[in-house]
Amino acid sequence: MGIEFDKDRPIYVQLVERICGELVSGVRQPGDKLPSVREFALEVGVNTNTVQNVYKQLEQMQLTETKRGQGTFITPDILKIRSMREDLKRQLVDRFLNNVETMGFTQEEVLQTLKERGGI
Amino acid sequence: MGIEFDKDRPIYVQLVERICGELVSGVRQPGDKLPSVREFALEVGVNTNTVQNVYKQLEQMQLTETKRGQGTFITPDILKIRSMREDLKRQLVDRFLNNVETMGFTQEEVLQTLKERGGI
Amino acid sequence: MGIEFDKDRPIYVQLVERICGELVSGVRQPGDKLPSVREFALEVGVNTNTVQNVYKQLEQMQLTETKRGQGTFITPDILKIRSMREDLKRQLVDRFLNNVETMGFTQEEVLQTLKERGGI
Amino acid sequence: MGIEFDKDRPIYVQLVERICGELVSGVRQPGDKLPSVREFALEVGVNTNTVQNVYKQLEQMQLTETKRGQGTFITPDILKIRSMREDLKRQLVDRFLNNVETMGFTQEEVLQTLKERGGI
DNA sequence: GTGGTCTAGACCACT
DNA sequence: GTGGTCTAGACCACG
Numbered sequence: 210m211g212i213e214f215d216k217d218r219p220i221y222v223q224l225v226e227r228i229c230g231e232l233v234s235g236v237r238q239p240g241d242k243l244p245s246v247r248e249f250a251l252e253v254g255v256n257t258n259t260v261q262n263v264y265k266q267l268e269q270m271q272l273t274e275t276k277r278g279q280g281t282f283i284t285p286d287i288l289k290i291r292s293m294r295e296d297l298k299r300q301l302v303d304r305f306l307n308n309v310e311t312m313g314f315t316q317e318e319v320l321q322t323l324k325e326r327g328g329i
Numbered sequence: 330m331g332i333e334f335d336k337d338r339p340i341y342v343q344l345v346e347r348i349c350g351e352l353v354s355g356v357r358q359p360g361d362k363l364p365s366v367r368e369f370a371l372e373v374g375v376n377t378n379t380v381q382n383v384y385k386q387l388e389q390m391q392l393t394e395t396k397r398g399q400g401t402f403i404t405p406d407i408l409k410i411r412s413m414r415e416d417l418k419r420q421l422v423d424r425f426l427n428n429v430e431t432m433g434f435t436q437e438e439v440l441q442t443l444k445e446r447g448g449i
Numbered sequence: 450m451g452i453e454f455d456k457d458r459p460i461y462v463q464l465v466e467r468i469c470g471e472l473v474s475g476v477r478q479p480g481d482k483l484p485s486v487r488e489f490a491l492e493v494g495v496n497t498n499t500v501q502n503v504y505k506q507l508e509q510m511q512l513t514e515t516k517r518g519q520g521t522f523i524t525p526d527i528l529k530i531r532s533m534r535e536d537l538k539r540q541l542v543d544r545f546l547n548n549v550e551t552m553g554f555t556q557e558e559v560l561q562t563l564k565e566r567g568g569i
Numbered sequence: 570m571g572i573e574f575d576k577d578r579p580i581y582v583q584l585v586e587r588i589c590g591e592l593v594s595g596v597r598q599p600g601d602k603l604p605s606v607r608e609f610a611l612e613v614g615v616n617t618n619t620v621q622n623v624y625k626q627l628e629q630m631q632l633t634e635t636k637r638g639q640g641t642f643i644t645p646d647i648l649k650i651r652s653m654r655e656d657l658k659r660q661l662v663d664r665f666l667n668n669v670e671t672m673g674f675t676q677e678e679v680l681q682t683l684k685e686r687g688g689i
Numbered sequence: 690g691t692g693g694t695c696t697a698g699a700c701c702a703c704t
Numbered sequence: 705g706t707g708g709t710c711t712a713g714a715c716c717a718c719g
Contacts, residue, residue: 217342219702220517234433256518256704298434302442305425306449313354314418316449322422329426329436339709365691376711381693389509397580398616398691398718459694462577474673485706496696501708518703518706538674542682545665546689553594554658556689562662569666569676579717616719 211254220255224263225270232272232283233294243273243281332373340375344383345390352392352403353414363393363401452493460495464503472512472523473534483513483521571614580615584623585630592632592643593654603633603641 214220231237243249246264250257264281267273271289275281284290309319323329334340351357363369366384370377384401387393391409395401404410429439443449454460471477483489486504490497504521507513511529515521524530549559563569574580591597603609606624610617624641627633631649635641644650669679683689 218338221702222337230428230431234431236433259703262702294432297432298438298442299446301425301428301432301434302439302446305421306443306446308421311350311354312414312417312421313356314421318418319422320449322418323426326419326422326426329440341709366693367691378694378712379710382709384692395692396719397693400691457578457582459577461694470671474671476673486708487706498697498709499695502694504707515707516704517708520706534672537672538678538682539686541665541668541672541674542679542686545661546683546686548590548661551590551594552654552657552661553596554661558658559662560689562658563666566659566662566666569680581717619718622717 221259221262221266224253224255224260225266228263228267229272229293229297232290233297237283239283239287239290240285241283242279243283245280341379341382341386344373344375344380345386348383348387349392349413349417352410353417357403359403359407359410360405361403363403365400461499461502461506464493464495464500465506468503468507469512469533469537472530473537477523479523479527479530480525481523483523485520581619581622581626584613584615584620585626588623588627589632589653589657592650593657597643599643599647599650600645601643602639603643605640 214223228237228243237243243264244252246257246260249263250260253260264273264275268275268281272284272293273281274284309316334343348357348363357363363384364372366377366380369383370380373380384393384395388395388401391404391406392413393401393403429436454463468477468483477483483504484492486497486500489503490500493500504513504515508515508521511524511526512533513521513523549556574583588597588603597603603624604612606617606620609623610620613620624633624635628635628641632644632653633641634644669676
């Protein structure tokens with residue numbers, strides 16, 4: 210049971226990120242039901258309270274809707290998900306470029322490392 | 330006084346990263362003296378103990394040496410710094426590619442966003 | 450409350466040594482839970498932060514593992530503990546022989562004192 | 570210039586111990602003149618203030634005498650030195666046996682390690 | 690002045 | 705309740 214978590218960041222934040230990733234990548238589709246709190250807690254090896262918190266965050270971000278007695282569902286609003294996808298992509302790239310700059314890496318060496326490391 | 334810190338990660342970790350970045354980017358050179366604990370604490374607007382912790386981490390990473398009563402100095406060992414530079418570059422790229430993959434972004438769109446966003 | 454501490458060495462170092470000793474001597478077994486930070490602090494009569502520091506050191510030495518919200522546990526890795534035992538033994542003996550030499554004691558007199566003083 | 574110092578103990582304590590060792594081992598004889606504060610400071614790579622402190626400690630232990638304008642001299646009292654020698658020997662052995670016990674080492678294994686490690 | 694250790698007391702994330 | 709981080713403020717050894 211379980212995943213590894215970055216030791217230096219709150220678990221619930223990491224779980225929120227992970228689920229966003231699954232939304233964006235299509236692993237979870239609009240309208241899909243999320244696992245129950247207990248199920249998910251068991252699956253990732255975490256306390257149910259923590260998962261409660263995660264689901265709360267997601268709802269505040271309007272990415273999920275809770276239906277009483279039925280569970281938590283991914284918003285059927287495709288546009289919302291698409292726009293999040295673009296947001297995340299931009300964020301990811303920006304953070305990357307930002308780091309590249311502050312570390313003083315040149316474009317050439319970064320490009321080369323990108324190739325070496327199997328992507329792009 | 331001060332810098333902004335990521336709210337969701339320990340300040341001292343962020344400071345360590347920051348200094349590592351400055352080492353790697355050449356802003357700080359081998360042999361340089363770091364600001365004194367109290368100075369740095371004032372500069373970034375945190376408690377001296379927090380800075381102490383940061384400097385301790387750096388020393389454990391063998392990136393700095395402290396001389397009693399004189400201060401904390403960046404290791405003159407250039408090789409150590411070079412190797413850290415390569416490590417950080419690889420880490421950065423790997424994390425990026427990793428995220429790209431789990432988010433289900435295609436190479437093309439990422440490349441395009443990289444261009445749009447001003448780099449590479 | 451409390452133990453006596455060597456006045457000329459940091460408390461946290463002495464506590465780390467002490468726990469290492471307990472590991473090595475078998476007083477604490479692999480997998481055992483250490484007392485909670487607060488408990489231990491109370492027991493030895495020091496501040497919780499000091500104990501935190503001790504536990505952090507132990508974890509960096511990979512002698513313990515901490516489980517969020519549950520506590521700090523001795524590594525179940527018996528080999529790690531065995532090897533530490535041998536290390537400490539060698540260290541102890543080496544330091545002793547080293548001192549004997551620099552003090553200019555002869556083997557005979559040391560052996561005799563060892564016998565007189567109740568051991569070996 | 571310089572010696573290595575145990576990072577976790579005051580330098581002046583270590584220097585006092587060292588000189589005691591030299592007295593006991595005969596490297597320094599009763600009546601000998603100690604190096605001047607500045608000389609000694611230079612020799613061991615330490616600030617003169619620290620050496621001042623060391624000499625003060627030695628005088629308080631009545632192991633040295635200061636003659637105005639001439640320097641610091643080892644007490645000519647041979648008995649004092651002999652008794653210190655015995656004290657230190659007993660201390661050394663006792664601390665060793667103490668550690669052996671608290672670490673739970675058996676007499677046999679310690680004896681064997683003593684032989685392996687080149688002494689006794 | 691420098692770094693290092695310690696205390697008291699607070700707040701957070703997690704079980 | 706558990707560990708982890710942070711602050712404020714103190715004292716020490718060293719230069």
